[in-house]
Amino acid sequence: MLYATLKLAITAVLIVVISEIGKRSSVMAAILASIPLVSVLAMIWLYVDTKDVAKIESFATSVFWLVLPSLILFVTLPLLLQRGLGFYLSLGISIGLTVIGYLAMLQVLKRFGIAI
Secondary structure (H helix, E strand, O other), X not given: OHHHHHHHHHHHHHHHHHHHHHHHOHHXXXXXXXXXXXHHHHHHHHHXXXXXXXXXXXXXXXXXXXXXXXXXHHHHHHHHHHOOOOHXXXXXXXXXXXXXXXHHHHHHHHHOOOOO
């Protein structure tokens, strides 16, 4: 239980630090947020927990394919905000479109025989 709490604390601290940096510099926060910290931490925790490099390989490959549809959020959110939609509405629509993108990507990968 202590180990899970430590993992949670480290991950939460990183998110808080990035959001606090964002108050001062959106560029610096964007740079830090664009580094796949969550994925890197997940790979570290997965390796520490299992020592299974095949699981790490599978995870990294899956993340690669699913990063592509996640970009939908970063395209649609600013566009919707520029058009005057409120933040939460814009975020909700962007997340919805991203989920649709994930589902479409999973279908495309399945069609081409790429298992993730």
